Amino acid sequence: MSFQAVVFYILSAILIFAGFRVVTAKNPVHAALYLVLAFFTASGHWLLLQAEFLAIALVLVYVGAVMVLFLFVVMMLDINVEKLREGFWRHFPQAATVALIMMAEIVLILSSPEAHLADVKPAAAAAAAGEISNVKVLGRQLYTTYLLAFEAAAVILLVAMVAAIGITIRQRKDSKYVDPGVQVRVQSKDRVRVVKMAATKRQDDAVSDSNEQQA
Amino acid sequence: MELLQSLLGSEAGMAVWTLLKILAIVAPLMIGVAYLTLAERKVIGYMQIRIGPNRVGPKGLLQPLADGVKLLMKEIILPTQSSKGLFLLAPVLSIMPALAAWAVIPFNDTMVLANINASLLYIMAITSMGVYGVIVAGWAGNSKYSFLGALRSSAQIVSYELAMGFALVGVLMVSSSLNLVDIVNQQGQGMAGGSIFSWNWLPLFPLFIVYLVSGVAETNRAPFDVAEGESEIVAGFHVEYSGMAFAIFFLAEYANMILVAVLTSLLFLGGWLSPFPASWGAIGASSIVWLLVKMSAVLFCFLWFRATFPRYRYDQIMRLGWKVFIPVTLVSILVLGVWMLSPLSLWK
Numbered sequence: 001m002s003f004q005a006v007v008f009y010i011l012s013a014i015l016i017f018a019g020f021r022v023v024t025a026k027n028p029v030h031a032a033l034y035l036v037l038a039f040f041t042a043s044g045h046w047l048l049l050q051a052e053f054l055a056i057a058l059v060l061v062y063v064g065a066v067m068v069l070f071l072f073v074v075m076m077l078d079i080n081v082e083k084l085r086e087g088f089w090r091h092f093p094q095a096a097t098v099a100l101i102m103m104a105e106i107v108l109i110l111s112s113p114e115a116h117l118a119d120v121k122p123a124a125a126a127a128a129a130g131e132i133s134n135v136k137v138l139g140r141q142l143y144t145t146y147l148l149a150f151e152a153a154a155v156i157l158l159v160a161m162v163a164a165i166g167i168t169i170r171q172r173k174d175s176k177y178v179d180p181g182v183q184v185r186v187q188s189k190d191r192v193r194v195v196k197m198a199a200t201k202r203q204d205d206a207v208s209d210s211n212e213q214q215a
Numbered sequence: 216m217e218l219l220q221s222l223l224g225s226e227a228g229m230a231v232w233t234l235l236k237i238l239a240i241v242a243p244l245m246i247g248v249a250y251l252t253l254a255e256r257k258v259i260g261y262m263q264i265r266i267g268p269n270r271v272g273p274k275g276l277l278q279p280l281a282d283g284v285k286l287l288m289k290e291i292i293l294p295t296q297s298s299k300g301l302f303l304l305a306p307v308l309s310i311m312p313a314l315a316a317w318a319v320i321p322f323n324d325t326m327v328l329a330n331i332n333a334s335l336l337y338i339m340a341i342t343s344m345g346v347y348g349v350i351v352a353g354w355a356g357n358s359k360y361s362f363l364g365a366l367r368s369s370a371q372i373v374s375y376e377l378a379m380g381f382a383l384v385g386v387l388m389v390s391s392s393l394n395l396v397d398i399v400n401q402q403g404q405g406m407a408g409g410s411i412f413s414w415n416w417l418p419l420f421p422l423f424i425v426y427l428v429s430g431v432a433e434t435n436r437a438p439f440d441v442a443e444g445e446s447e448i449v450a451g452f453h454v455e456y457s458g459m460a461f462a463i464f465f466l467a468e469y470a471n472m473i474l475v476a477v478l479t480s481l482l483f484l485g486g487w488l489s490p491f492p493a494s495w496g497a498i499g500a501s502s503i504v505w506l507l508v509k510m511s512a513v514l515f516c517f518l519w520f521r522a523t524f525p526r527y528r529y530d531q532i533m534r535l536g537w538k539v540f541i542p543v544t545l546v547s548i549l550v551l552g553v554w555m556l557s558p559l560s561l562w563k
Contacts, residue, residue: 029354033301036347056336064343068350068373072366075354133332135393180534 008048015041028074036067053134236328240317248469249279255518262522289458294356297455301355306456306463309348313470316341320477321396322503323487335393338478339380342433345471346372349435349452352464356455364451367441367529374536375432381544382426385419385551386482389562399486401562403501410492414485418561421547423483425540427516430475432536434468436517438524439532472517473510480509 018038025031039062046055142150253268253275260267268275293299319334321327331337346369353365387393390401402414416423432439443451453464480486487506491499527535555562 027298029298030301033351052331052333053336056333056340059340060336060343064340064346064376065373068346068369071350072369075350075362075366133393135333135336178530180531 004048008045011041011044011048015045028077029071032067032071032074035070036063039063039067051134053138233328237318240320240328241314244314244317244470244473245466247473248466249283251469251473251514252282252465253279254514255521258515258518259522262519283462286458286462291458291460292455294358294455297357298355301351302455303460305348305352305355306460306467307348308351309345310463310467310470311348312341312345313467313474316474319395320474321399321481321486322506323501324396324400326503327396330394330396333393334395335383335387335398339383342471342474343376345467348464348467352456353452358455360450361452361454364443364454368435368452371435371439371441371532371536372433374533375429375540378425378536378540378544379429379433381541381548382422382429383482385422385544385548386415388548388551388555389415389419391562395481395486399481399488402485403488411485411490413561414483414488416483419483419547419551421543423479425544425547426483427479427513429536429540430479431517431520432532434471434475434517436468436472437521438527440526441529441532472514476510476513476517477506479513480506484509484513 015038018034018041021034022031022038025034039058043055043058043063046052046058256278257267257275268278271277271281293302316338318328319331319337321330349368349372350365353361353363353368356362386398390398392398392401404413435443441451453461456464485505486509487503488501489495489499489505493499554560
């Protein structure tokens with residue numbers, strides 16, 4: 001067994017274990033952390049395929065950003081595990097059916113001769129054919145052959161983002177809000193008033209001095 | 216290396232050689248971290264007209280060792296009802312990215328552990344994992360203060376990561392490479408002929424400032440240290456940690472500072488290139504000494520900021536990240552793109 005094969009089996013074992021624990025872990029925070037482990041291990045698989053850009057992008061986007069926000073939300077929730085488990089066996093047959101159908105679909109697609117999986121060249125072969133880096137190949141494809149689809153996807157994402165912000169934005173009337181622009185522009189004369197007074201001489205110096213000493 | 220390969224066979228020799236190289240990077244890094252803590256206390260001390268630590272060893276030079284021994288001897292306390300496994304995993308999660316990122320950092324033209332094509336992307340991916348140490352530490356300790364600190368810190372790190380990433384986009388546009396060695400070598404060329412003015416800090420000045428400030432925010436250093444905020448939430452995400460577990464967080468913070476300093480030097484300050492013309496002999500030659508000098512200068516700025524600025528309020532941090540830095544970087548990238556296509560481009 002070559003070194004790569006050993007790494008592949010170790011990564012696969014970790015990935016399957018992590019995926020299994022995502023579903024079975026009682027604590028949702030543990031489940032989310034196992035999902036992070038699953039993403040990280042999957043990026044290891046992509047590295048084995050020499051698709052280093054996709055591997056790094058997976059870590060950067062899913063592990064570094066999406067899962068952080070996900071954990072954020074899960075940690076804030078006060079989840080009652082007992083209540084969640086109530087209808088488990090009642091809903092199990094339906095869920096199992098859906099899972100089996102999805103599994104069958106994936107297997108059928110991958111095993112059908114029309115998928116041409118045997119023809120797909122590994123990235124190493126493509127690199128040997130003249131292209132140097134994975135990133136360059138991907139960039140060239142995205143901005144030449146698939147430009148229209150890529151831009152359309154970008155616009156759709158932008159619209160979704162604006163819509164999400166539009167739905168959640170709510171102005172509360174009673175919230176106290178500081179305008180940072182006003183704070184930055186503030187001058188010393190807006191906050192402090194310097195009063196000039198003529199000095200006056202005390203009338204009863206001796207008396208007040210003795211009073212102060214007593215105090 | 217040939218000696219090792221002849222002794223152990225080619226594959227085992229290679230593995231041992233790589234381990235030795237890793238050791239040669241991590242050991243000086245750890246010593247650097249230890250003495251950075253001393254430098255911080257000394258620099259801030261003199262800025263506040265004090266002397267700083269001066270009792271242990273000559274001029275206080277053994278202070279970091281004394282601190283380390285003290286932390287090693289202390290008991291690690293596990294809070295009741297904490298999530299034990301995650302509680303112990305969190306310090307590991309926070310120091311791992313700070314060390315793993317050094318795998319692709321070049322020290323000169325040839326001295327680099329792994330000279331991979333996508334090294335800049337690798338660094339962005341690895342450093343984006345540092346936030347898990349903070350979140351997991353805050354959650355596993357089962358304390359309100361540490362949880363608040365973790366929430367603040369992760370929101371801050373995620374926000375500033377965007378600005379930092381956009382600043383890096385500008386650098387990789389002008390150098391048309393993701394490889395750190397190529398990025399430094401590109402700064403040695405151009406119209407200004409490899410002098411200090413052809414380094415990226417001048418043509419990419421807005422991005423340089425954004426990167427430096429985001430670097431301070433990413434490492435949770437003052438004035439962006441709301442995650443620790445001693446006066447508000449005791450000590451932030453690591454309230455519940457003691458002894459060596461706390462020390463690991465401490466090491467990770469300082470290792471991250473050194474990492475940001477070396478990245479700023481490589482990406483914007485010309486890395487190992489000398490600021491003087493090559494005809495000046497030894498000081499005109501590019502060498503690792505120049506990289507160390509630039510790193511020290513950036514690290515001094517980190518300490519200087521801490522001694523100078525009061526802590527930002529939380530909404531001000533968010534405003535700076537989202538409403539100032541991200542628009543600045545987006546406009547800079549656009550301007551840069553137009554500049555590169557125009558006849559005035561410096562990067563042909």
